[in-house]
Amino acid sequence: DIQMTQSPSSLSASVGDRITITCRASQSISAFLNWYQQKPGKAPKVLIYAASNLQTGVPSRFSGSGSGTDFALTISSLQSEDFATYYCQQSFSIPTTFGQGTRLEMK
Amino acid sequence: QVQLVESGGGVVQPGTSLRLSCAASGFTFSSNGFHWVRQAPGKGLEWVALIWYDGSKKNYTESVKGRFTISRDNSKNTLYLQMNSLRVEDTAVYYCVRDQGYCSGGNCYEWFDPWGQGTLVTVSP
Numbered sequence: 327d328i329q330m331t332q333s334p335s336s337l338s339a340s341v342g343d344r345i346t347i348t349c350r351a352s353q354s355i356s357a358f359l360n361w362y363q364q365k366p367g368k369a370p371k372v373l374i375y376a377a378s379n380l381q382t383g384v385p386s387r388f389s390g391s392g393s394g395t396d397f398a399l400t401i402s403s404l405q406s407e408d409f410a411t412y413y414c415q416q417s418f419s420i421p422t423t424f425g426q427g428t429r430l431e432m433k
Numbered sequence: 434q435v436q437l438v439e440s441g442g443g444v445v446q447p448g449t450s451l452r453l454s455c456a457a458s459g460f461t462f463s464s465n466g467f468h469w470v471r472q473a474p475g476k477g478l479e480w481v482a483l484i485w486y487d488g489s490k491k492n493y494t495e496s497v498k499g500r501f502t503i504s505r506d507n508s509k510n511t512l513y514l515q516m517n518s519l520r521v522e523d524t525a526v527y528y529c530v531r532d533q534g535y536c537s538g539g540n541c542y543e544w545f546d547p548w549g550q551g552t553l554v555t556v557s558p
Binding site: 356357358360362369370371372375376381413415417420421422423424425426427 | 468477478479480483492494495528533535537540542543544545546547548549550551
């Protein structure tokens with residue numbers, strides 16, 4: 327199985343900050359990488375698919391980059407509603423696997 | 434609107450069975466593959482099972498093979514997960530998710546959207 331490792335596991339930031347979360351795959355997955363946001367008590371929702379494509383309706387402050395084994399999710403200017411947990415997911419091969427999550431907290 | 438609604442969760446004892454259902458609406462159910470994804474309390478996301486749009490292929494995570502069965506009824510727009518021989522470690526919120534995708538340059542990319550609200554399965558002695 328492909329292992330997905332996110333860093334950091336948790337992050338404290340303030341409204342207006344620019345933050346980046348990284349995700350590393352244990353083998354090359356081309357651009358088969360998705361990012362999800364999950365708020366407490368809610369189901370995850372997709373933000374970015376195929377490494378860099380913004381899902382319809384997701385604010386443009388979110389962006390994704392990378393290919394191969396190294397990927398990043400960037401939020402250009404944090405808003406209060408962005409404090410949540412973020413997961414990367416590889417869809418290169420079955421079983422699909424997720425990173426362990428990055429908890430973004432308000433400083 | 435596009436919606437997935439799970440049901441069937443509950444509290445059960447180890448070794449027993451439970452069947453989850455996921456009712457879909459707002460789109461053509463028979464056009465998409467579906468997955469079950471679970472999340473143990475306070476933990477991350479774990480993929481459980483996949484079924485193709487026509488039910489012809491199924492895949493499972495290793496820990497549930499031989500115990501769980503994913504199925505679908507395209508005439509009822511419903512996805513199922515039959516869970517047998519339940520273990521304490523199966524305790525989780527179970528999400529039904531639709532497989533979305535597009536093909537470009539010879540590659541077909543897939544992601545999960547939407548997710549249902551989840552149904553909690555608690556396996557406890």
